[in-house]
Amino acid sequence: MTCALVALPGNEAFTATLAKALGTEVLKVTWHRFPDGETNLRFDTSPAGRSIAIVATLDRPDAKLLPLAFCAATARDLGAPRVGLVAPYLCYMRQDRRFVAGEGITAHYFPRMIAQWFDWMVTADPHLHRIHDLSEVYPIPTRVVHCAEAAGRWIKAHIDRPLIVGPDEESAQWADVIAQTAGAPAIVLRKTRHGDKDVTVEIPNLSEWAGYQPVLVDDIVSSGHSMVETIRRLRAQGLAAPWSVAVHAVFAGSAEAEIRAAGITGLATCNTIVHPTNAIDVAGLFIDPVRDLV
Structure with a gap:
């Protein structure tokens, strides 16, 4: 057939x-x-x-x-x-x-x-x-x-000295595959969601990673609130403005503008959803x- x-x-x-x-x-x-x-x-x-x-x-x-x-x-x-x-x-x-x-x-x-x-x-x-x-x-x-492996290969080819950052425990396995593919270290944060727009992110002391380029990785970016909070916490510790790499570029409402305003180096997504950030x-x-x- x-x-x-x-x-x-x-x-x-x-x-x-x-x-x-x-x-x-x-x-x-x-x-x-x-x-x-x-x-x-x-x-x-x-x-x-x-x-x-x-x-x-x-x-x-x-x-x-x-x-x-x-x-x-x-x-x-x-x-x-x-x-x-x-x-x-x-x-x-x-x-x-x-x-x-x-x-x-x-x-x-x-x-x-x-x-x-x-x-x-x-x-x-x-x-x-x-x-x-x-x-x-x-x-x-x-x-x-x-x-994940496609994202890891893109990171390896485009970002120097990356530090893979998973936003929560659910992302641990995914972040680990990306890190292994990119040949990079990885950390996983703890996130508590209190509502659609109320997110708390717990970040340990990251001073040992001061020379690395943080790369926030996730399977989906929707409201962007978790990412915005994580970006702010990373910047508060003096780390470089992070990259954001995700599979699905939903970007509901003003999510992309809020993420960029929080201070990032760049955004890269897979082409599972058509979006100007598609790079993978x-x-x-x-x-x-x-x-x-x-």
């Missing part, structure tokens, strides 16, 4: 890179939005008889989900025997339990929706908390791409998982 890719709007560059590496075609789809906001789409290249992979990074997801569902349904309706999802960034992972009485557990509901539309899924570094593996909530085959291309990491599942 032949394979072909489809790009949800905004995912064209990532899809083109992946298609070239896979040696496959990107099907042309025309998208139209009616004046009332409804979506219409047309496959200009037939998906009949092909295993289709739709590439759609799912930051700011709510506006993307109906076009994604309609695209998958149309491909299947037009004769695609299998339809998969390549989601470089996967949404709806944070609400994995009922924190307050009456809340929905969206980290469980969303996978059921995806499983109605798709036969398989590949994503990169999902932001897991109490869910330890996607198979716990996704009833379809999934593969996870890990970007991870599209190639998706090749083997996609081949395994199509």
Whole structure:
């Protein structure tokens, strides 16, 4: 069975890179939005008889989900025997339990929706908390791409004498892989989150690292409050203005501006979400998982 890719709007560059590496075609789809906001789409290249992979990074997801569902349904309706999802960034992972009485557990509901539309899924570094593996909530085959080594290679090539700084205990394993790949030392801080905008970061005495370039590493930058607090604490100890290296560049609201205002040397992210800070291309990491599942 032949394979072909489809790009949800905004995912064209990532899809083109992946298609070239896979040696496959990107099907042309025309998208139209009616004046009332409804979506219409047309496959200009037939998906009949092909295993289709739709590439759609799912930051700011709510506006993307109906076009994604309609695209998958149309491909299947037009004769695609299998339809998969390549989601470089996967949404709806944070609400994995009922924190307050009456809340929905969206980290469980969303996978059921995806499983109605798709036969398989590949994503990169999902932001897991109490869910330890996607198979716990996704009833379809999934593969996870890990970007830590790619981040470590970028740091090794671009930053002199780096000190890898993980923001909290959850980041310890990830920071360790980056540090090993970059050939750099690493420290992991302790973070306490009191609310969406209230974060306390505990930092030990770092005087022994005075000659190093701190590099804050994380899998996701969303509100940026943890990073801003960490930057301030590092600078207060007299360390150099840090770099920030992350996988997923969500940057909600004014997060990027606040991070830069706190005093950093630079920002580098992976291209799982399109953003001006993208410096680390991870599209190639998706090749083997996609081949395994199509």
